[in-house]
């Protein structure tokens with residue numbers, strides 16, 4: 001963590017103020033963990049703090065301490081805008097550009113404040129007064145932990161802070177297996193664990209909290225799998241009708257894309273999910289090794305992310321989107 005930036009942040013937070021914490025649309029474990037973790041840290045210093053998500057977080061994260069105080073922007077638009085406008089300092093966590101905040105994009109663009117970005121995605125925008133951006137981190141939660149240490153606040157990393165940060169570290173590292181997991185990740189986790197968090201319970205809250213329908217939806221996505229062994233690529237898809245048939249709720253498709261990477265020799269995986277209400281196909285890309293899915297998503301599917309995990313979207317039909325993908329795959333040098 002850059003000492004000059006830490007000093008600037010220390011100065012900004014020296015007196016109790018009105019702080020907003022905002023994370024990206026369709027918040028995941030890292031988005032919610034970093035937001036609530038930072039909240040539990042900062043509230044010990046007398047600030048008034050509001051946490052915002054652009055849309056509702058998945059049910060499997062609702063156990064997180066004080067998740068109920070999160071303001072879900074698209075459920076209370078004007079009241080939420082007023083709350084946002086009352087903030088002097090705004091932390092934007094786990095995203096790199098305002099458009100990643102979905103319905104909150106315009107409220108953020110129109111709001112002048114002291115912005116602090118903490119994020120681990122590539123190519124950050126330059127709206128923030130302080131930008132902590134480092135793609136070397138596996139999770140924003142680990143960055144929040146390092147920020148707390150850098151500010152001299154390690155002793156304020158209590159059990160609530162730790163439970164939130166542990167959640168994002170576990171989810172964004174794929175339970176410590178992704179390449180971005182570092183010795184420093186485990187050292188951070190060692191500190192978090194000794195605060196007394198129940199790590200087994202947290203893991204179970206995250207992973208053993210689904211419906212039978214969700215398991216069968218997973219089965220359907222596995223049946224839809226298509227493999228291109230010579231291109232080391234596999235993809236699957238779920239139509240809106242299939243989501244409906246298995247009573248899809250937000251969060252149900254989380255992680256399905258990773259399953260294709262368990263096939264021997266496959267280094268590039270994708271899942272295409274039809275959302276007719278938003279009129280888009282939501283795409284997730286994952287890779288192992290050098291194949292850069294951030295570049296692929298940016299170049300072809302209006303998205304981005306990290307080298308081994310990225311997302312994108314398409315405005316044409318599921319069949320047309322997949323046809324485009326297959327053509328790209330057949331021309332890949334992988």
Ligand code: 5GP
Nearest residue numbers: 283284285302303304305306309310311312
């Ligand atoms: P997921 O596939 O889980 O939605 O996203 C994987 C990674 O890519 C996450 O870090 C997420 O923030 C990022 N990501 C997902 N969709 C988009 C997108 O449309 N644009 C950009 N820039 N990043 C995305």
Ligand code: MN
Nearest residue numbers: 030094140172
């Ligand atoms: Mn993240």
